[in-house]
Amino acid sequence: MSIPALAGVCTYVEAAQPGYTVEENVRRLVRCAWIQKRAMETGLYWLNPTPEWEVKEALSLHLYQDAEHARLIRARVSEMRNPPPRMDVSPDLALDRFFDELLAARDTLEKIAGLYGVLRPALLDAYRAHYGGSNPLVDFPTRRIVRFMIVETEDAVQWGEQALAALTETDADRQRAEAWMAHLRAYLDAAGGIAGDVQPPDQLPAPRAAGDFVPDFFPQRDDRFTGRWNFVFPPHEVARTEGVSVEEKTLALMCKRTLEMDVPEAMARMIAEAEGMPWEYYVDMARQLWDEARHAMMGSVYFEALGVDWKHEIPLHPGFALRLNQHMDALDAHAVLYTIEQSLMPAKTGKRYEWETAVDAHDPLAALFQDYDWADEVLHAQVGRRWLLDAHKLSRDAVVKLGQQRATESEADLAQYAAHGEQINWWPDFVRRVLGQESAMHDYALGTADPVYRAAE
Ligand SMILES: [Fe+2]
Ligand SMILES: [Fe+2]
Structure with missing residues (x-):
C-alpha cells in the first residue's frame, strides 16, 4: 500500500483522461450562471402571489441559493478568462423563451411542476454531467463548486418532489402537472437543454406566454391564515x-x-x-x-x-x-x-x-x-x-x-x-x-x- 498521490483528488489514470477544454467549460458555465439568475428572479416573482407559506419558505431558500450559485460560477469564469465573457446578458434567447413559459404558470401546482419538476432536475443533471466531464486535476476549482451546487440542488429537487406529490393527489391534478411539464421540457429542449447540447425538437407547442411578463407583488395568504386581514397587532x-x-x-x-x-x-x-x-x-x-x-x-x-x-x-x-x-x-x-x-x-x-x-x-x-x-x-x-x-x-x-x-x-x-x-x-x-x-x-x-x-x- 502506498501513500495516495495527487492529494487524493483522483488517481493518475483518472487525471490522464481528458475532460472539457477551458472554452467548453466556460461556455457551459456561462449558461448556468444565466439560468441560476433567471431561477432566482422566478422565485422573487412568485414569493408574493403564491399563497402557501410552505412554498414561500422554500422559494426563499432556493432563490438565495440561486444567487449564491451564480456568484460562484461568475467568480470561476472570471478566473479562467480575461476579460471574462459578459454574464449580465442572455447567452441564448431560447433559454429566455423557456423562462417566459415557466413564468406563465397559472397556480402553485404549475409553479412547482415547472421550477422543481423540470428546471431544477435538469440543472442537477447538468451539474452532475459537468462534474463527470471535467478533468478532476486540471479543473479542480470548477469541480469543487459544482460538487457543492450538486448537494444543494439535490435538496431542492427532493423538496420539490415531495411538494409536487402533495399537490397532485388526484388523477386530474397529476395529468395537469404532467402536461405542463411536457410543455416546458419541449421549450427547454428547444434551447438545447441546460448545456445547449440537446437536439431541439422539430415542433414546439404553442406558447402560453403572451407579451411581457407583468410581476404581481400583492402578498397572498391561504385560507388557513384566518386572521390575515386583521391589522390589530398588539x-x-x-x-x-x-x-x-x-x-x-x-x-x-x-x-x-x-x-x-x-x-x-x-x-x-x-x-x-x-x-x-x-x-x-x-x-x-x-x-x-x-x-x-x-x-x-x-x-x-x-x-x-x-x-x-x-x-x-x-x-x-x-x-x-x-x-x-x-x-x-x-x-x-x-x-x-x-x-x-x-x-x-x-x-x-x-x-x-x-x-x-x-x-x-x-x-x-x-x-x-x-x-x-x-x-x-x-x-x-x-x-x-x-x-x-x-x-x-x-x-x-x-x-x-x-x-x-x-x-x-x-x-x-x-x-x-x-x-x-x-x-x-x-x-x-x-x-x-x-x-x-x-x-x-x-x-x-x-x-x-x-x-x-x-x-x-
Ligand atoms: Fe428579521
Ligand atoms: Fe433583519
Missing part, C-alpha cells in the same frame, strides 16, 4: 411596555417573529425591481430575504412546540408588504426597511433587549431564537449600509427621515384593506389561553399602527 406594543411580565413580553416577541413572514415578500419586490446592480447586491439581499423568512420560521417553530395553531390563532397579516409593495416605490421601501433595522440597534429597546427579555423569562428556545435574530441584524445592518446608503450615496440621517415619513404615511393605506376582515384585539384571549394568565395590557388602547420604526433616531 405584540408590537406589548414587547416594549413597562410593567408587562417577561413571559407575556416573550410571547409577544415570538408573535412578532412569526409576523416577519411578509418581510421576505417586501424584499422580493425590492430585489426584483433593482436593475443592473452588481451581482453581490443580489447575493446580499437574497441572503437577507432568506434570513427574514427564517425569522418567521423561528416563530412558527416556537408555536408548533407549544401546540398553538399559529396560522389560525395569530392574525398574521401582510400589512408591511402591502404598504411597501403596493404604496411606495422600491427605494422608499428599502428606506423603510433600513429605518426599522436602525430602530433595532439601541440596547434598551432593540435586539439586545429582546434577547434579555427571553433570558429573563427562563425560556431557552425563545432566548436562542432572539440570540440568532440579533446576530442576523449585524449582517443586515451591513447590507443596508452597503446597498442603500453607499450604493445610492445617501446619508443615514436622510434615509431614516425618509423611512419614518414613508412608514407613517403608508399606515393610512392599510385602511382600504381593513374591510376584508374584522379588526379585533385578539391579544387578551390569546394570552389567557397560552399563558393561563390575564394580560397586563387588558385596558390598553390598541391601534393598527406598527410603532417599531419610530424608535430609530
Whole structure:
C-alpha cells in the first residue's frame, strides 16, 4: 500500500483522461450562471402571489441559493478568462423563451411542476454531467463548486418532489402537472437543454406566454391564515411596555417573529425591481430575504412546540408588504426597511433587549431564537449600509427621515384593506389561553399602527 498521490483528488489514470477544454467549460458555465439568475428572479416573482407559506419558505431558500450559485460560477469564469465573457446578458434567447413559459404558470401546482419538476432536475443533471466531464486535476476549482451546487440542488429537487406529490393527489391534478411539464421540457429542449447540447425538437407547442411578463407583488395568504386581514397587532406594543411580565413580553416577541413572514415578500419586490446592480447586491439581499423568512420560521417553530395553531390563532397579516409593495416605490421601501433595522440597534429597546427579555423569562428556545435574530441584524445592518446608503450615496440621517415619513404615511393605506376582515384585539384571549394568565395590557388602547420604526433616531 502506498501513500495516495495527487492529494487524493483522483488517481493518475483518472487525471490522464481528458475532460472539457477551458472554452467548453466556460461556455457551459456561462449558461448556468444565466439560468441560476433567471431561477432566482422566478422565485422573487412568485414569493408574493403564491399563497402557501410552505412554498414561500422554500422559494426563499432556493432563490438565495440561486444567487449564491451564480456568484460562484461568475467568480470561476472570471478566473479562467480575461476579460471574462459578459454574464449580465442572455447567452441564448431560447433559454429566455423557456423562462417566459415557466413564468406563465397559472397556480402553485404549475409553479412547482415547472421550477422543481423540470428546471431544477435538469440543472442537477447538468451539474452532475459537468462534474463527470471535467478533468478532476486540471479543473479542480470548477469541480469543487459544482460538487457543492450538486448537494444543494439535490435538496431542492427532493423538496420539490415531495411538494409536487402533495399537490397532485388526484388523477386530474397529476395529468395537469404532467402536461405542463411536457410543455416546458419541449421549450427547454428547444434551447438545447441546460448545456445547449440537446437536439431541439422539430415542433414546439404553442406558447402560453403572451407579451411581457407583468410581476404581481400583492402578498397572498391561504385560507388557513384566518386572521390575515386583521391589522390589530398588539405584540408590537406589548414587547416594549413597562410593567408587562417577561413571559407575556416573550410571547409577544415570538408573535412578532412569526409576523416577519411578509418581510421576505417586501424584499422580493425590492430585489426584483433593482436593475443592473452588481451581482453581490443580489447575493446580499437574497441572503437577507432568506434570513427574514427564517425569522418567521423561528416563530412558527416556537408555536408548533407549544401546540398553538399559529396560522389560525395569530392574525398574521401582510400589512408591511402591502404598504411597501403596493404604496411606495422600491427605494422608499428599502428606506423603510433600513429605518426599522436602525430602530433595532439601541440596547434598551432593540435586539439586545429582546434577547434579555427571553433570558429573563427562563425560556431557552425563545432566548436562542432572539440570540440568532440579533446576530442576523449585524449582517443586515451591513447590507443596508452597503446597498442603500453607499450604493445610492445617501446619508443615514436622510434615509431614516425618509423611512419614518414613508412608514407613517403608508399606515393610512392599510385602511382600504381593513374591510376584508374584522379588526379585533385578539391579544387578551390569546394570552389567557397560552399563558393561563390575564394580560397586563387588558385596558390598553390598541391601534393598527406598527410603532417599531419610530424608535430609530
Ligand atoms: Fe428579521
Ligand atoms: Fe433583519
